Amino acid sequence: MDLYLPIAGLSVNALVIVALGLGVGVLSGMFGVGGGFLTTPLLIFYGIPPAVAVASSATQITGASVSGVMAHMQRGGVDVKMGWVLVAGGAVGSVAGGYAFAALQASGQIDTVVAVLYVVLLGSIGLLMAKEALGAVLAVRRGTAPSAPERRHHPLVAVLPFRWRFNRSGLYISPLAPFLLGLGTGVLTVLLGVGGGFVLVPAMIYGLRMSTRTVVGTSLFQILFVTAATTMVHALTTQAVDIVLAVLLLIGSVTGAQLGAGFAMRIKPEYLRLALAFMVLTVALRMLLGLTWRPAELYSVQPL
Amino acid sequence: MRRIVWLLLAAPLLTAQDKPRLVPDVSQRQIDIVYSFTGAELLLFGAILYPGGRVPERDADIAVVVKGPAEGLVVREKRKIAGVWLNAESARFRSAPAFYAVAASKPLDRLVDARTAAIYEIGVDNLQLSPASGETPEAQRRFERGLVDLKRRSGLYREEPGAVEISEGVLYRARIAIPARVPTGSYTAETFLIRDGRVLAGATKRIVIDKSGFERFTAAAAQSHAFLYGLAAVAVSLLLGWAGGAVARRR
Numbered sequence: 001m002d003l004y005l006p007i008a009g010l011s012v013n014a015l016v017i018v019a020l021g022l023g024v025g026v027l028s029g030m031f032g033v034g035g036g037f038l039t040t041p042l043l044i045f046y047g048i049p050p051a052v053a054v055a056s057s058a059t060q061i062t063g064a065s066v067s068g069v070m071a072h073m074q075r076g077g078v079d080v081k082m083g084w085v086l087v088a089g090g091a092v093g094s095v096a097g098g099y100a101f102a103a104l105q106a107s108g109q110i111d112t113v114v115a116v117l118y119v120v121l122l123g124s125i126g127l128l129m130a131k132e133a134l135g136a137v138l139a140v141r142r143g144t145a146p147s148a149p150e151r152r153h154h155p156l157v158a159v160l161p162f163r164w165r166f167n168r169s170g171l172y173i174s175p176l177a178p179f180l181l182g183l184g185t186g187v188l189t190v191l192l193g194v195g196g197g198f199v200l201v202p203a204m205i206y207g208l209r210m211s212t213r214t215v216v217g218t219s220l221f222q223i224l225f226v227t228a229a230t231t232m233v234h235a236l237t238t239q240a241v242d243i244v245l246a247v248l249l250l251i252g253s254v255t256g257a258q259l260g261a262g263f264a265m266r267i268k269p270e271y272l273r274l275a276l277a278f279m280v281l282t283v284a285l286r287m288l289l290g291l292t293w294r295p296a297e298l299y300s301v302q303p304l
Numbered sequence: 305m306r307r308i309v310w311l312l313l314a315a316p317l318l319t320a321q322d323k324p325r326l327v328p329d330v331s332q333r334q335i336d337i338v339y340s341f342t343g344a345e346l347l348l349f350g351a352i353l354y355p356g357g358r359v360p361e362r363d364a365d366i367a368v369v370v371k372g373p374a375e376g377l378v379v380r381e382k383r384k385i386a387g388v389w390l391n392a393e394s395a396r397f398r399s400a401p402a403f404y405a406v407a408a409s410k411p412l413d414r415l416v417d418a419r420t421a422a423i424y425e426i427g428v429d430n431l432q433l434s435p436a437s438g439e440t441p442e443a444q445r446r447f448e449r450g451l452v453d454l455k456r457r458s459g460l461y462r463e464e465p466g467a468v469e470i471s472e473g474v475l476y477r478a479r480i481a482i483p484a485r486v487p488t489g490s491y492t493a494e495t496f497l498i499r500d501g502r503v504l505a506g507a508t509k510r511i512v513i514d515k516s517g518f519e520r521f522t523a524a525a526a527q528s529h530a531f532l533y534g535l536a537a538v539a540v541s542l543l544l545g546w547a548g549g550a551v552a553r554r555r
Contacts, residue, residue, distance in 0.1 A: 002484075004337060004340065004341045006519040007522070007526055009487070010484055011343075062538060062541040062545065063540075065545070066545030066546050067545055067548060067550075070549060111391075112388070112389075116388075228538045228541075228542075231537050231538050231541070232534040235526070236530045239527060243526075244522070246541060247540060254549075258552040295382055297382075299447070299450030299453070299454050300391065301377050302377060
């Protein structure tokens, strides 16, 4: 079923895009990640112009996180105060990222920077997750309970001034820490078309030492608003948001997320985390090879 | 009555021409891109009018060139720097056609000499791309080759020798495929009558390729009402996400 994408300016097989959304949706339902780190590279691989892939993937993540945020809200799993601080940082970050995107596009280095960021972020987080998940799997096998990490925030977080109380998360820290964290993920959302959950969640657990009960809900809350802001930034600057592409992806991912959530119930969480780590590392490795192997196309064309 | 008078007045002008003339036409003057657009096929046809209606013994050849709007662009070349493939050098071109296709009744190298080919831009290697940055001629050629090769493989530049049929020496027809990724804009279809490597006559037709209906509306909204378009994209995304969640909770 061929469908013409009005902004991307090409015709795609709609079923392939819906299937892609479905696959990513299943994964996001299983692992609780947005899946932008898979959607964007796969769309580019399919032939969608990179700017359109990044922008439309951000739009899709907004929709994909709605039901999650609502579910966590009802359960009290969202620290709204923390969430707004993160969103404020994310909004500033997405505007800054918009300028960075335009500057990198003009200098022709956007693809390299995107690939390097993917390799560094996914590589390091994948390794951390693999190590942690492997430890948990082995601990369960041996029958010893994994030792609970001590709950003290990172020394860098502790030195920041103006402390606020975040009751839901059980924290008394400076709002600057989550603000800067939000800012960083906001930049990533604009540049990479990812929600940033795979950066936010570990940073909130290991950096801020937030209570795990609110981590996922609050990160989804931030992702919802920041991807919405990113859609606006892309709509206003690169004009690369393809609404048809986003809708196709959403149809798949919304359905897939429900299926994935069902699968997740039946698999042990530590194996789930190990599988996610493996997947993240695979994407990182593929990107690394793309940087170092002789590319299929030595030349690229960009309109003036 | 008046029409006849005009014809009589005009007749000497028509018959006095000792050169042949082309009367070209195209199957579609307007190609609309709608949701189901997967490319189109353009039929270019017409007649060769010889003075006095005498068809010469030796057949002439026809070349048809379809050209898209000219655009300025940057071509970048990747090079391995410190183990990583980076965009290193770049070259600017002021007027590369967004689309270019040539069909002819003979292989191009047997049709015209290099000079004529360059003047009339017949053949993808004869495009006047107007390089705008001061590279050495070798570097310029390298970038030109890179650009043409890339566009050729994406189907935006094509050469179809032998795709023009000439019947009875006076009627010609050619089919040119328009790919789905075709850029929108105003196109020209030029027809050349060629004999002994010289262009005897030429004629031009205009074709407009534009998005239509919902596609046109969306593309226009994204450009001229960027803020509202962004809001609409966010709203649609929120709505679909919410509806998906609601359906799942019902079950």
